[in-house]
Amino acid sequence: KKILVLHGPNLNLLGKREPEIYGSMTLADINELLYQRGRQDEVLIDAVQSNHEGVLVDTIQSAAEQGYQFIIFNAAAFTHYSIALRDAIAGVTVPVIEVHLSNIHKREEFRHHSVIAPVVMGQICGFGADSYLAALEIVLRKLK
Numbered sequence: 361k362k363i364l365v366l367h368g369p370n371l372n373l374l375g376k377r378e379p380e381i382y383g384s385m386t387l388a389d390i391n392e393l394l395y396q397r398g399r400q401d402e403v404l405i406d407a408v409q410s411n412h413e414g415v416l417v418d419t420i421q422s423a424a425e426q427g428y429q430f431i432i433f434n435a436a437a438f439t440h441y442s443i444a445l446r447d448a449i450a451g452v453t454v455p456v457i458e459v460h461l462s463n464i465h466k467r468e469e470f471r472h473h474s475v476i477a478p479v480v481m482g483q484i485c486g487f488g489a490d491s492y493l494a495a496l497e498i499v500l501r502k503l504k
């Protein structure tokens with residue numbers, strides 16, 4: 361069993377990027393928590409980060425043939441305007457869970473709307489790294 365964790369633009373800067381909003385953990389720290397939790401249930405977690413919309417589209421398109429059963433996706437800023445990512449999610453059979461570190465609904469107006477929300481299973485936001493871990497718990501339960 362394999363799960364893909366996909367991180368969008370600027371998430372490579374976690375730890376130094378606006379820590380008052382996104383916390384002090386690095387992306388490597390978050391990935392390590394996810395890998396460890398996956399190992400407990402003998403589920404392989406692969407984490408991919410890209411700053412490029414097209415790379416994210418390609419990764420979503422190839423997820424099924426790569427053997428992934430779920431995608432946990434933080435589309436970062438693309439959440440709010442990428443119709444290409446929305447269409448990629450809508451066009452594949454692999455289910456996607458949308459996650460955000462911050463609570464996008466209590467931030468600037470432009471972050472309130474997610475163009476991918478209508479095509480994902482559900483959205484978890486506002487819990488920092490725990491948003492990813494909560495999504496992973498749900499996926500692990502579904503894989504049992």
Ligand code: DQA
Nearest residue numbers: 434435436437460461462471
């Ligand atoms: C984010 C929220 C987005 O609005 C922002 O552009 C990000 C990160 C989050 O995880 O809180 O880059 O997706």
